[in-house]
Amino acid sequence: DADVTQTPRNRITKTGKRIMLECSQTKGHDRMYWYRQDPGLGLRLIYYSFDVKDINKGEISDGYSVSRQAQAKFSLSLESAIPNQTALYFCATQSPSTETGELFFGEGSRLTVL
């Protein structure tokens, strides 16, 4: 099983619908991130959390919200989806044991908003 699991892997929805993307991890890491990937733009940070009680906005948080339900779970919500939120979304974790630690990514959730 993957260390970082994202569900759903693919989702097509309509403008105005509420969408939740879920992420769970078995790595035991405290730090979790949500990124958005768009062609030609690379990865942009939406939200990040360093522990269960810590939520921080990234560079493109407008239109998104998150919930850190447990150390292992970090969900991303789109309250009212719009077409320009069509993208590939990645959850990632990072060990805090060293500030130089790399990120571990899930397989991605491809969201299409019609």
Place this chain on the structure above:
Amino acid sequence: AQSVAQPEDQVNVAEGNPLTVKCTYSVSGNPYLFWYVQYPNRGLQFLLKYITGDNLVKGSYGFEAEFNKSQTSFHLKKPSALVSDSALYFCAVRDKQTGTYKYIFGTGTRLKVLA
């Protein structure tokens, strides 16, 4: 502001030839630098990182990268390319300045290795 640039959207190289994927950065102080690879329909995978010390860093799958402080570059290299190396490559820098430990990613370079 912190930033990372990957000047080439795509790099084509023949199998068996050496490859280079370029990355330059702009950060305050000393950077932590990373390379990740993304295969089709997969998440990003860590390849290698520079923290301190030797400017030549060796990583997974025979890749290496050279840190050049004067040129603020961290180019990814491999002596002999394989068709299976074809993927999307991302350079990233760790933002130490603010203390938040956020990563800044480049826009990615697509590597195509031709048989």
